[in-house]
Amino acid sequence: MTDFSHVRQDFPVLKRQIHGRPLVFLDSAASSQKPTQVLDVMDAAYRTYYANVHRGAYLLSEESTTAYEDARGKVARFINAGSRSEVVFTRGATTALNMVAFGWGMDHLSAGDKIMLTMMEHHANVVPWQLVARRTGAELVYLPMDADYQLDINRLPDLLDERIKVVSFTGMSNVTGTMPPVAEIARMARDQGALVGVDVAQLITHAPIDVQQFQADFVAFSGHKMLGPTGIGGLWGRPSLLEEMEPFEGGGEMISDVQLEGSTWAPVPHKFEAGTPPIVEAIGLGAAVDYLEKIGMDSVRRHGQELTGYALNRLSELPAVRVFGPADLTARGGVISFALGNVHPHDVATILDQEGIAVRAGHHCAKPLTRALGVPATVRVSFQVYNTRDDVDALIAGLRRVQEVFRVD
Amino acid sequence: MTDFSHVRQDFPVLKRQIHGRPLVFLDSAASSQKPTQVLDVMDAAYRTYYANVHRGAYLLSEESTTAYEDARGKVARFINAGSRSEVVFTRGATTALNMVAFGWGMDHLSAGDKIMLTMMEHHANVVPWQLVARRTGAELVYLPMDADYQLDINRLPDLLDERIKVVSFTGMSNVTGTMPPVAEIARMARDQGALVGVDVAQLITHAPIDVQQFQADFVAFSGHKMLGPTGIGGLWGRPSLLEEMEPFEGGGEMISDVQLEGSTWAPVPHKFEAGTPPIVEAIGLGAAVDYLEKIGMDSVRRHGQELTGYALNRLSELPAVRVFGPADLTARGGVISFALGNVHPHDVATILDQEGIAVRAGHHCAKPLTRALGVPATVRVSFQVYNTRDDVDALIAGLRRVQEVFRVD
Amino acid sequence: MSIEELYRDVILDHNRNPRNRGTLDHPDAHAEGNNPLCGDELSLDLRLDGDRVTEVAIQGQGCSISQSSASMMSQAIKGKTLEEIEAVIATFKAMMDIQASPSRAGLDPDRPGAVLGDLEALQGVRKFPVRIKCANLAWTTLEEALRSGKGKVES
Amino acid sequence: MSIEELYRDVILDHNRNPRNRGTLDHPDAHAEGNNPLCGDELSLDLRLDGDRVTEVAIQGQGCSISQSSASMMSQAIKGKTLEEIEAVIATFKAMMDIQASPSRAGLDPDRPGAVLGDLEALQGVRKFPVRIKCANLAWTTLEEALRSGKGKVES
Numbered sequence A, B: 001m002t003d004f005s006h007v008r009q010d011f012p013v014l015k016r017q018i019h020g021r022p023l024v025f026l027d028s029a030a031s032s033q034k035p036t037q038v039l040d041v042m043d044a045a046y047r048t049y050y051a052n053v054h055r056g057a058y059l060l061s062e063e064s065t066t067a068y069e070d071a072r073g074k075v076a077r078f079i080n081a082g083s084r085s086e087v088v089f090t091r092g093a094t095t096a097l098n099m100v101a102f103g104w105g106m107d108h109l110s111a112g113d114k115i116m117l118t119m120m121e122h123h124a125n126v127v128p129w130q131l132v133a134r135r136t137g138a139e140l141v142y143l144p145m146d147a148d149y150q151l152d153i154n155r156l157p158d159l160l161d162e163r164i165k166v167v168s169f170t171g172m173s174n175v176t177g178t179m180p181p182v183a184e185i186a187r188m189a190r191d192q193g194a195l196v197g198v199d200v201a202q203l204i205t206h207a208p209i210d211v212q213q214f215q216a217d218f219v220a221f222s223g224h225k226m227l228g229p230t231g232i233g234g235l236w237g238r239p240s241l242l243e244e245m246e247p248f249e250g251g252g253e254m255i256s257d258v259q260l261e262g263s264t265w266a267p268v269p270h271k272f273e274a275g276t277p278p279i280v281e282a283i284g285l286g287a288a289v290d291y292l293e294k295i296g297m298d299s300v301r302r303h304g305q306e307l308t309g310y311a312l313n314r315l316s317e318l319p320a321v322r323v324f325g326p327a328d329l330t331a332r333g334g335v336i337s338f339a340l341g342n343v344h345p346h347d348v349a350t351i352l353d354q355e356g357i358a359v360r361a362g363h364h365c366a367k368p369l370t371r372a373l374g375v376p377a378t379v380r381v382s383f384q385v386y387n388t389r390d391d392v393d394a395l396i397a398g399l400r401r402v403q404e405v406f407r408v409d
Numbered sequence C, D: 001m002s003i004e005e006l007y008r009d010v011i012l013d014h015n016r017n018p019r020n021r022g023t024l025d026h027p028d029a030h031a032e033g034n035n036p037l038c039g040d041e042l043s044l045d046l047r048l049d050g051d052r053v054t055e056v057a058i059q060g061q062g063c064s065i066s067q068s069s070a071s072m073m074s075q076a077i078k079g080k081t082l083e084e085i086e087a088v089i090a091t092f093k094a095m096m097d098i099q100a101s102p103s104r105a106g107l108d109p110d111r112p113g114a115v116l117g118d119l120e121a122l123q124g125v126r127k128f129p130v131r132i133k134c135a136n137l138a139w140t141t142l143e144e145a146l147r148s149g150k151g152k153v154e155s
Ligand SMILES: Cc1ncc(COP(=O)(O)O)c(C=O)c1O
Pocket: A252, A274, A275, A276, A277, B029, B030, B092, B093, B094, B095, B122, B124, B125, B170, B172, B173, B174, B199, B200, B201, B202, B222, B224, B233, B365
């Protein structure tokens, strides 16, 4: 059993009382809490050396630029990128995915082409492709899920025909917790000549990530789910992809020259960072990466697996609970969706909230998946480094309370 | 003379020593410093009630959502929007301008149409339109500048023909400090049937803004230039424009429903806020607006005018200084660009930096304007609420030092 | 504040046994409502005889608050004239207005049920502001149906 | 650290009176460089006789560091063979490498100018890291010209 007891004290919000009870935060998949180590770095940036980056010929601007670019280096190392110029800072995973969908898709897709997604995608990895499909005439294809809530990769050889120009899929479902075999899917898609992208918004905070081992072409993530601040995220791109992609936004800092009639672009990654970037947020993300690396992503993964295993066990004490997700702990991460009898998830969440327990109820921005599960919504709990078995025990007690109120046996 | 002496102590970074000298920060037009009142609000958000917004059915999420939406309300009031749903939070002014250029332009522009910009625009209000022009076949037209560094609005009746479909111009130049007559230009453009946008990234922190009085269709700004954090900005849009605009990004939170084949959008402003927004940054921007309102934007304007007048006077003591900008203090804000003999601006900035004085040297992301000034670059100083006459005096002393090193008489 | 203030027996009963479920053939008014946040969905059919609502049929899915509110609403409007229904809507809205005091909302604390019947059980929702949208869904959908004959709302 | 360490007389002199200004007709190698950040621009023409650079012509605009570096570079390579030029480039690069110590960079602190001539005046730039790009522009442009015959660089 990994000892994470020292971690909790780093997260000030966990001292909150909710309706008179200590906070049990089980909604980190929506957004994680932040350790003081991240908050202090950001606050200090503003208080001691803040200035715009890449612009000034003065000390503060140099210091800010160095801190910003160092953060890029930290993120690059964290995901094992070949070089820091492969990392583009974005507002979040959503922007990163839109950046590729538009920046690559608009010029490389046309009627007759197909875009492959999966039934498990977050809307962030569905809607941008729908928008681009509409503008280009390309079609969408969805890889289905099997009975064990895993991607049905047996269907891949069948579905992967030469019209599939891009395959973009999740590294870990934010609903079922499923972790598909990324490298394997990427290899099959690549062999078919498709561009391959992985949405690691969830995976990145639950397991070590190695983009070189993935052998994908792009990877998207958000800072706020990995102990970093809001307003920042990243796109990792294979250098050849970043070279050929059009910029998603135009503006300052991303140009080499601007003439009245047209402009030329700065080298990557700056080509994709139009305007003033989320400077302090990037620095905060760098601090979050430092924090996670200090714990060690292998330990984080182990801790998540242990907690998930414990939670699945305890949930099985309640016969009315039906879990939507793989039972195999090696094929899933610390996100569990379930139904409790036919109590609506929203009612479950409200009652748990009265007990100080924060869980999420809804479609979790994954309507196609929720629909495939055959329910209007699910209750979701999700774990981070600061969660403990006590949190799980509180959850179970809270669910018993729900059963009482709604008279579920 | 407005008394702003109490303001300085609110900005912790101003206590920095630079190369052994007290910091004189004169680069606020690139990005302003932040008062503790803003930093503390953001830090407290993370430490006491942070959660993702619009999602959870638990207390923290409610509190975060309320704080986020209240910030929208504050910004709406600050610019005198008709309602808070007219304010879209974006990553910054750059994203706001791209959002309109793409979201409106792609569906409303075609070959033969013209986009009118001005010679004074920041790249953020040039490059997005160039990108859209290239995709739609529309042409770009630039309103020229007159000898007094003002927009030559006498040319407007001539240039404004019925092929002009959109006119987008700056409310205050980030190079010359020029403040064009926004409402007048907007009226002429509107009478011609054009969509009218104003880039108020600079103006918003130098003078009171009233979007209803502007009678424009959209307005773009950045939080980090108005005492707020990085990573946040806004687009104000006339409701009818926001209704007809396509979303710029697809993802979570901006949808009403997602089916496999296509999706429908959430009501404005959410349609334009795909994914997890910059939550704490928006809250910080709300605090910045509170701070500015407490001082009062009329006082801010007066303070800026006084300092600018003082600086222009003192600069005139140095015969080698040539200022690029209107002399009339009512037609300009607190941004001054100049040349010092033929010492390159970059060298000026380096020498000033050694004296602790932070100024900017370059094209200030306005290459067409810099080119029109006939120089490769300028030195730029810019004022914020925390600047004083002492800062100006330090600047003049610093410039004398430059003259010494480079033997300018 | 206890959770039982929200989940009163009347609500749980309407949730378990929703009244006036179903659809009408060729309804005189129809509207669909949904709450994208929680996924609550509602479809409402009305039959009118002159200015009197003679039949109400509701289909949908969602939380106990939205579903019981719809069920109670259907009881409260069935058989009433449009004018009477406007009054019920106004009273219900006032009850859900967390700015207003219960008495200003036209409710009589001493005679529970006097004005709105079963619906007054939804008073507890006022203490759970995020759930007010759930309670309101049936009513905004009703207003839409009355306004447009046929319509769609999002709340 | 004093500002005079950066702005040495040699640099100011080259800045005021840049050597080898101009363009060549039909140059054997050509490259253009620019530094988008500060707007420094450089155009470099070379005439080659076998593997020897016989003529150098530079046009451009920019700060004193970029312009003097270009002027001194033109002096340092004119008349040299490509192999000799490679050595000068390597020594210059080592001098600009803030990671390396001056001695590791092949400079002899006791005999200023022994290796790079006037160029050693640029040593002071090491203490002003943001200006290193300015000093390097001429050199990356030179490398590009030698590599491609004709080229464009951004630094
Ligand atoms: C006039 C003007 N418009 C737009 C911008 C772009 O703002 P941002 O870089 O914050 O997106 C700036 C700032 O650089 C500006 O000065």
